[in-house]
Amino acid sequence: MAVLQVASDLIQTTIVFATALVFAMLGGLISERSGVVNIALEGMMMVGAFTAAIVTYFLETNAGLGGSAPWIGFVCAIAAGAVFALPHAAASVTFRADQVVSGVALNLLAAGATIYLCKMLLNGAAQTPTLKHVFSKWAVPALSDIPYLGPALFVAYPTSYIAFLLVAVMAFVLYKTPAGLRLRAVGEHPKAADSVAINVYRVRYAAVMISGALAAMGGATIALTTTSNFSHNTISGQGFIALAALIFGKWRPVAGMFAALFFGIASALKSVFQVYGITNYIPVDFIYMFPYILTVLVLAGFVGRAVAPGAVGKPYRKGER
Amino acid sequence: MTGFVKRLFSESTLIPVVSILIGLILGAVIMLAGHYNPFLAYGSLFAKAFGDMYNFGETIRQITPYIFTGLAVAFAFRTGLFNIGAEGQFIMGAVAAACVGVLLDAPWFLHVPLALAASALAGGLWGSIVGYLKAARGVHEVITTIMLNWIALHAANYIVRTALLEKGMARSKYIQESAWLSSPGLSELFDHARIHYGVLIALALSVLFYYVLWKTRQGYELRAVGFNPDASEYAGINVKSTFVKTMFISGLFAGVGGACEVMGVFHYQTINAAFPGYGLMGIAVALIGRNTAVGVVLGAVLIGVLTYGASGMKFGAGVPEELIHVVIALVIFFVAAGGMVELLIRRFRKKNGTVH
Numbered sequence: 001m002a003v004l005q006v007a008s009d010l011i012q013t014t015i016v017f018a019t020a021l022v023f024a025m026l027g028g029l030i031s032e033r034s035g036v037v038n039i040a041l042e043g044m045m046m047v048g049a050f051t052a053a054i055v056t057y058f059l060e061t062n063a064g065l066g067g068s069a070p071w072i073g074f075v076c077a078i079a080a081g082a083v084f085a086l087p088h089a090a091a092s093v094t095f096r097a098d099q100v101v102s103g104v105a106l107n108l109l110a111a112g113a114t115i116y117l118c119k120m121l122l123n124g125a126a127q128t129p130t131l132k133h134v135f136s137k138w139a140v141p142a143l144s145d146i147p148y149l150g151p152a153l154f155v156a157y158p159t160s161y162i163a164f165l166l167v168a169v170m171a172f173v174l175y176k177t178p179a180g181l182r183l184r185a186v187g188e189h190p191k192a193a194d195s196v197a198i199n200v201y202r203v204r205y206a207a208v209m210i211s212g213a214l215a216a217m218g219g220a221t222i223a224l225t226t227t228s229n230f231s232h233n234t235i236s237g238q239g240f241i242a243l244a245a246l247i248f249g250k251w252r253p254v255a256g257m258f259a260a261l262f263f264g265i266a267s268a269l270k271s272v273f274q275v276y277g278i279t280n281y282i283p284v285d286f287i288y289m290f291p292y293i294l295t296v297l298v299l300a301g302f303v304g305r306a307v308a309p310g311a312v313g314k315p316y317r318k319g320e321r
Numbered sequence: 322m323t324g325f326v327k328r329l330f331s332e333s334t335l336i337p338v339v340s341i342l343i344g345l346i347l348g349a350v351i352m353l354a355g356h357y358n359p360f361l362a363y364g365s366l367f368a369k370a371f372g373d374m375y376n377f378g379e380t381i382r383q384i385t386p387y388i389f390t391g392l393a394v395a396f397a398f399r400t401g402l403f404n405i406g407a408e409g410q411f412i413m414g415a416v417a418a419a420c421v422g423v424l425l426d427a428p429w430f431l432h433v434p435l436a437l438a439a440s441a442l443a444g445g446l447w448g449s450i451v452g453y454l455k456a457a458r459g460v461h462e463v464i465t466t467i468m469l470n471w472i473a474l475h476a477a478n479y480i481v482r483t484a485l486l487e488k489g490m491a492r493s494k495y496i497q498e499s500a501w502l503s504s505p506g507l508s509e510l511f512d513h514a515r516i517h518y519g520v521l522i523a524l525a526l527s528v529l530f531y532y533v534l535w536k537t538r539q540g541y542e543l544r545a546v547g548f549n550p551d552a553s554e555y556a557g558i559n560v561k562s563t564f565v566k567t568m569f570i571s572g573l574f575a576g577v578g579g580a581c582e583v584m585g586v587f588h589y590q591t592i593n594a595a596f597p598g599y600g601l602m603g604i605a606v607a608l609i610g611r612n613t614a615v616g617v618v619l620g621a622v623l624i625g626v627l628t629y630g631a632s633g634m635k636f637g638a639g640v641p642e643e644l645i646h647v648v649i650a651l652v653i654f655f656v657a658a659g660g661m662v663e664l665l666i667r668r669f670r671k672k673n674g675t676v677h
Contacts, residue, residue: 039405039467087654095660100403100463104604105654112646119641120355236595240467247464285479292468299465300458308461 004148010268011152015160016226018264020045022163023218024242025249025256026170027211032251033174034207035187035311036092039103041215042239043110044081048216049223050114051080053128053230054121060133069133070224074159074217081216082209084110089208093201096315107239115232127231134224135159159221166214170253183207187309190316200316218242244295251309263291335666336659337609337616337652341623343662344652351647352640362638366645369633370626378514382586384625386411388523389578390603391621392530393448393571395612397462399534400567401547406451406466407575408600409473410444412593414576416477417443418583419590422496423485432499437522437580444576445569447473452568456561462568470596478592485590492591502585517585519578524618526574531614533570543567575600602628605649608656624649 024041031038056073059065065072088106091097115126122128138161140154174180185193186203194200219235227234241263248263249256270287272278349359370380390407397404404410421436450469454460485493503517534540545553546563554560578599583590602624609623610616627649631642655662 037463039463091654091658091661095658097658097660098403100405101604101608101657102654104405104601105650105657108601108605108646108653109650112643112650116351116641116643116647119643124641233595237471240471243464244468283479283482285475285482288475289472292471296454296460296465296468296472299460300454313461 006272008148008152010265010272012155013268013271014261014264015153015156016264017267018261019157019160019163019225020218020222020238021242021245021260021263022167022257023159023221024215024239025245025260026163026166026253027214027218028243028246029170029251029253029256030183030207030214031211032246032312033187033309034183034204035190035309035314035316036089036204036208036211037099037103037313038088038208038211039100039243040085040088040106040110040239041211041218041242042235042237043103043107044084044212044215045219045222045239045242046110046114046235047084047212048077048081048219049234050118050219050230051216052077052220053131053223053234054118056131056133056224057128060131066133070131070135074220074224077216077220078213081212081214081219083212084216085209085212088212089205092208092315093204096317099313099315111232114230118230128229131224131228134228135221157221157225159217159225162217163221164257167253167257174253184309187311190311194316194318200318204316215239215242241291244291247295247308248291248298250307266290333611336662337611337620337656339662339666340652340655341609343655344648347651348644348648351644352638355640357640358638362634362640362644365633365637366627366630368630368637370630372633373512374510375512375514376629378508378511378516380626380629381511381520382514382516383629384621385517385520385523385585386578386582386599387602387606387621387624388520388527388618389581390575390599391606391610391617392523392526392614393573393575393578393600394603394607395610395617396530396534396574397567397571398607398612399547400543400563401550402452402455402462402564402567402571404448404451404466404568404571405463405604406448406469406572406600407603408596408598409466409470410447410572410575411579411597411599412470412473412477413447413572413579414440414444415579415583415590416480417576418500418580419485419493419496420480422500422584422588423494425500426497427499429499429501432497433502433584436496436500436584437577440576440580441573442576444579445573447576448568448570448572449565450568451572452565455568456564470600474593474596477590481590481592487589493589495588496583500584501588502581503588515586517581519581519585522577522581526577527614527618530574530617539566575603602649605653608653 024045028038028041052073055076056069059069059072088102091102092099119126135157137155138158144150144154182198182203186198186200190200223230223234245259245263246256248259266287270284352359352362369376371377390411393407393410394404417439418436421439451462451465454465455462481493487494502519507516508514534544542558543563545558546560550560606617606620606624609620627645631645634640635642
């Protein structure tokens, strides 16, 4: 039964890794589906992780809060992510800036600002102390008692449940509601959308800000479940793996979720491989590279074909032919 | 006004300059909000960067890689390609130079050019993958370059780990002295700063950048494609092969930059957990420099002075040095959102009654 135990552990770790990716992937999805490229997912995750950790820290040390502190931190992270995304929306939509450059700037801004604020608020410390209160795993009654499968799937952090629930919500909103139709129309053919009185600018602003909120949730979940603090390497590439998952899932929520899970397995396998000495045969560097190589292959059409939303990256100018 | 002065005040030059000013001013505002003294902070930044011969030499050392990556990004921009991948091309160049430097025995006049050539080839090929995927498969270069950066990071680590590792260290063995770009004489001149001949290579490549783009048929074609790929295609330019060529040359610039860091500064290649960030700053340099050779060198000077002087800011005024990244990010942002800055400039001009 040792094999089953390993498999069960592996699934559990996979879900922990994938949760953050799912949040950020959804963030990228809503922005790019509205026609705004978002390579700033990484920076938005940093802002989320930082806000969640610092708010939780001050609430538990100065306000004496206990188990509610990480929840308030999580909510603050969502708000911070949305606000942080606002300049990207302004640059991309109102000022028709290059969306990639704006994203690059935001990533750099997040990396600098979070550590700067950290040092300013914590007397020069470049990272928060280890948080005493973080999210603990919830067990779904009855289902979690199933041997092996129960602990694997039904004992998880609350943020995991939220993330997978949001995938369903996103899929429903995107394909079954007028709001989703408008979003897709704006991303595929803004002029056509404009001609039926959809406010392209407003849709894109909203999409980019929700994108920031979602990506920040991804960052917050890492700080509040995996690392229990914030430091310069709390977020190190997860935003770009989420971007890879978005593309690998061809800009669709459910497929993107599976891509995130798939990349989550790759990360989880890394720890399992190290424990069992398999890294002697498959170098750990290759496991790190794997999501990125796969994404390039998918884009190149060697493995399926990924086609981006029609108007992605193109600023919209009302009334222009 | 003479043509030169006119150009100095044209909007395309004014936007980066105004953006830099806005970045520095907003940086000061952020410092004030944190109860720091911005004048003291900026003062100590420049004192650190130019204060004495040692620091001046180190500042030049810091500027050097930014010239390379700035040229790489700017060159691709000229053909209408956005090369976010200078980071990865830089790393591949560095590891190629480390391989030649560690594994090969040769007299210096062969060893140095061979190491540089290997890095140029490695960076160039890494770049041309991007050009090929764009030309043959229609894949947008931004996504491929992002992905290839991460692949390069881990591939380089793998090469160092398996072929070059110094036992018990997270880095390669030292390269042979015959492959060094640093010279004791030059270093002594600057009070033992790690300044090296790479800076001369960087300046030479800046001249080459100008020459290729503006004095050759090839360069004309590259720029034509950058202006309008459809018209160029119609005029008989092979746009697809232009993409591959451009990305090769762009990657070459970054790759040689990586080699200079290995051969001139560290003399080994480390196993990196994260990106050193030279490619990222290259984007800032190219944007500030408006994709011209002179602009890139000036942009690299600015970014180099800011990033090297940042530590002085910490000692002089207690300001965390990460503030400088915030300032640079703001500069990039405002250059990108040129519309915002234009609005400001226009308003300012109107107020002063200057008719344009």
